[in-house]
Amino acid sequence: MKILITISGDNVAPRFDMVSELLIASYNPQGLTGKPRTILMAGPSPEELCSLILKEDINIVICGGIEERHYKYLAWKKVEVFDSVIGPFNEVLDLAMKNKLRAGTILLSARNVRNN
Amino acid sequence: MVSSLRPPKQYQSEIFQIRKGAPEVMVPDTWQKTNNVLCALRLYARPKVYCTIETMPISSSILVEPESITEILNGVPLGIILLDRSLCVLRMNRFFEALTGYSEEDSLGIPGNFIVRSDLHSKGQIFRQILESGESRVQEGTIINCHRKKLPILFTISPLHDSQGQIAGLIIVLEDLSSLQRAERNAGGADGMGKILGHSPKMQEVFELIPVLARTDASLLITGETGTGKDMIAEVIHQTSKRARQPFIKINCGALPEALLESELFGHVRGAFTGAVTDKPGMFRLAQDGTIFLTEIGDLPLSLQVKLLTVLDDREFYPVGGSKKVKVNVRVIAATHRSLREQVRERLFREDLFYRLNVLRIHLPPLREREGDIRLLLDYFLRDFVSQLGSHIKGFSKSCLELLLAYGFSGNVRELRNIVEYAVNICPGEQITPEHLPKYLFAPESHQKSVVPGQPASVLSREEQPHQTTNKTETHSSGNWNETEREMILDAMKKTGGNRTKAAELLGWGRTTLWRKLKAL
Numbered sequence: 339m340k341i342l343i344t345i346s347g348d349n350v351a352p353r354f355d356m357v358s359e360l361l362i363a364s365y366n367p368q369g370l371t372g373k374p375r376t377i378l379m380a381g382p383s384p385e386e387l388c389s390l391i392l393k394e395d396i397n398i399v400i401c402g403g404i405e406e407r408h409y410k411y412l413a414w415k416k417v418e419v420f421d422s423v424i425g426p427f428n429e430v431l432d433l434a435m436k437n438k439l440r441a442g443t444i445l446l447s448a449r450n451v452r453n454n
Numbered sequence: 455m456v457s458s459l460r461p462p463k464q465y466q467s468e469i470f471q472i473r474k475g476a477p478e479v480m481v482p483d484t485w486q487k488t489n490n491v492l493c494a495l496r497l498y499a500r501p502k503v504y505c506t507i508e509t510m511p512i513s514s515s516i517l518v519e520p521e522s523i524t525e526i527l528n529g530v531p532l533g534i535i536l537l538d539r540s541l542c543v544l545r546m547n548r549f550f551e552a553l554t555g556y557s558e559e560d561s562l563g564i565p566g567n568f569i570v571r572s573d574l575h576s577k578g579q580i581f582r583q584i585l586e587s588g589e590s591r592v593q594e595g596t597i598i599n600c601h602r603k604k605l606p607i608l609f610t611i612s613p614l615h616d617s618q619g620q621i622a623g624l625i626i627v628l629e630d631l632s633s634l635q636r637a638e639r640n641a642g643g644a645d646g647m648g649k650i651l652g653h654s655p656k657m658q659e660v661f662e663l664i665p666v667l668a669r670t671d672a673s674l675l676i677t678g679e680t681g682t683g684k685d686m687i688a689e690v691i692h693q694t695s696k697r698a699r700q701p702f703i704k705i706n707c708g709a710l711p712e713a714l715l716e717s718e719l720f721g722h723v724r725g726a727f728t729g730a731v732t733d734k735p736g737m738f739r740l741a742q743d744g745t746i747f748l749t750e751i752g753d754l755p756l757s758l759q760v761k762l763l764t765v766l767d768d769r770e771f772y773p774v775g776g777s778k779k780v781k782v783n784v785r786v787i788a789a790t791h792r793s794l795r796e797q798v799r800e801r802l803f804r805e806d807l808f809y810r811l812n813v814l815r816i817h818l819p820p821l822r823e824r825e826g827d828i829r830l831l832l833d834y835f836l837r838d839f840v841s842q843l844g845s846h847i848k849g850f851s852k853s854c855l856e857l858l859l860a861y862g863f864s865g866n867v868r869e870l871r872n873i874v875e876y877a878v879n880i881c882p883g884e885q886i887t888p889e890h891l892p893k894y895l896f897a898p899e900s901h902q903k904s905v906v907p908g909q910p911a912s913v914l915s916r917e918e919q920p921h922q923t924t925n926k927t928e929t930h931s932s933g934n935w936n937e938t939e940r941e942m943i944l945d946a947m948k949k950t951g952g953n954r955t956k957a958a959e960l961l962g963w964g965r966t967t968l969w970r971k972l973k974a975l
Contacts, residue, residue, distance in 0.1 A: 349568070352567055352568045352570075352571045353571050353573065353598055354598075355598070356573055402568065402571060403571040403598030403599070403600075403602070404598065404602060405598055405602055405603075405604050406601075406602040406603065409602050414955060421602070422600050424564060424568045444560060444564065448564055448565070448568065449542070449562070449563035449564055
């Protein structure tokens with residue numbers, strides 16, 4: 339399984355269409371299969387991001403706010419999208435691998451942290 | 455305890471106060487006392503026209519009186535969020551909750567940029583800049599809310615000061631520009647009301663009714679076939695009513711399972727069921743002082759019909775798992791493509807709720823009964839898509855127009871719009887010809903208009919009219935139509951290899967409409 343997380347600093351990025359940094363991780367039931375990769379896009383472009391997701395054969399996308407049309411497009415392409423997720427991406431990745439992540443999850447560790 | 459707000463230089467002589475336990479803001483007459491709370495907070499939020507909280511630090515004065523500040527914030531018909539010095543959420547009003555879909559309880563302590571989700575910045579840089587510079591800023595941008603909707607917003611971001619004049623946080627005011635932008639787009643457009651177009655006598659009747667329906671708070675039932683614009687009419691009625699500046703919340707009663715729908719509508723308290731980890735306000739509470747639009751009301755489960763009836767009668771309800779009644783002041787607009795009378799006869803819909811919703815009713819005519827509107831809409835959508843896609847198309851060929859004007863448009867305006875969008879995308883030249891139209895338009899004869907213009911083809915609409923009797927001919931035409939629809943669906947499914955999304959596109963229907971009709975087959 340391959341997961342893509344849109345990131346901003348140490349957190350899941352607030353918006354799918356404004357993101358230029360991505361984390362891609364592959365895993366199996368035993369855990370991560372290799373070191374997660376970070377990709378820097380030339381600039382924010384939801385269309386390019388969608389095509390990258392398909393090109394990379396991503397199974398799960400984890401992001402913050404996403405427009406309905408991009409969400410539907412990815413769902414149509416059989417990509418599972420967990421949107422409106424707030425929290426540090428490493429914890430989010432951990433939850434996703436344990437199949438405990440849901441859309442709209444707000445992690446406690448996201449609270450009262452400085453956002454810079 | 456008295457906290458005074460000092461206005462900027464030009465208003466130095468006019469001081470108003472907020473008293474503990476008395477949320478009313480006293481404003482001099484010159485400050486438009488008719489809407490004093492709004493006026494005060496607007497001034498407070500505007501750049502260069504902000505006031506400082508004078509007597510004590512923000513954290514210990516206004517914010518220790520959460521009830522007062524909540525009431526004040528909720529009195530302003532704009533989304534407001536307060537951030538502390540570390541740019542985390544301190545407080546928000548219910549308009550902000552309605553705009554973004556986040557509740558205050560869920561958001562407390564979260565960095566503001568994760569909740570606002572604007573395109574103004576990355577990593578909250580604009581918030582930090584304002585915090586450092588102390589200069590307010592007004593900027594247009596967008597947000598993406600929890601319902602995955604992108605909204606154009608006017609942001610007014612201003613610093614909050616403590617008693618020492620130090621910046622203690624930020625106040626961000628969000629004004630939804632959607633309706634304004636729509637109005638601008640429609641200015642100088644074709645005949646009609648707002649974004650609803652039509653100059654046929656039947657649509658003129660509808661337009662004449664809208665101001666009448668907007669003046670009252672009575673429940674309203676909108677009927678009409680799929681694609682006739684029930685949602686748009688509901689929104690226009692809300693926008694032209696006195697509740698226009700309050701939230702307009704739409705919920706599809708057919709889209710969610712019963713248990714989830716109850717929680718969505720009426721909210722729940724923490725621990726009401728597994729997974730209910732926080733209180734949820736529910737759509738009725740989010741629509742406080744505004745309008746709630748229940749679309750596909752015919753699909754509302756019977757158990758929830760009872761609860762809805764109670765809300766309509768008593769204007770209060772219990773949230774799921776709650777023991778405290780919640781009072782609401784909400785106008786209910788419902789819509790359905792079904793014959794509610796028929797459903798009442800079949801005991802699928804409560805008669806008392808039907809009559810309670812049916813206080814006022816507006817029926818939207820299908821496109822085939824709107825003489826002359828097809829051409830108007832074809833031209834409108836052509837212009838719209840041509841400008842959106844930067845195409846050089848100038849119009850339709852004569853044969854293409856003849857074909858489209860003779861077509862039945864079972865999916866009504868939605869289908870017509872999709873056909874034009876398809877043609878504009880496919881056509882490489884300057885004129886749309888029949889070969890640029892979707893192929894299904896040429897296929898079975900049953901798709902073609904089989905009724906004389908002006909003669910009703912929809913039995914649903916007639917059944918819904920009061921004092922209308924159903925005769926044998928109408929029943930017969932209903933059978934034919936169902937059969938035709940069935941054939942259309944089967945045909946589309948065959949053509950798309952069973953792909954429902956593509957089949958829905960081909961038919962010019964929404965996916966849920968196709969799903970519903972498939973279920974009924």
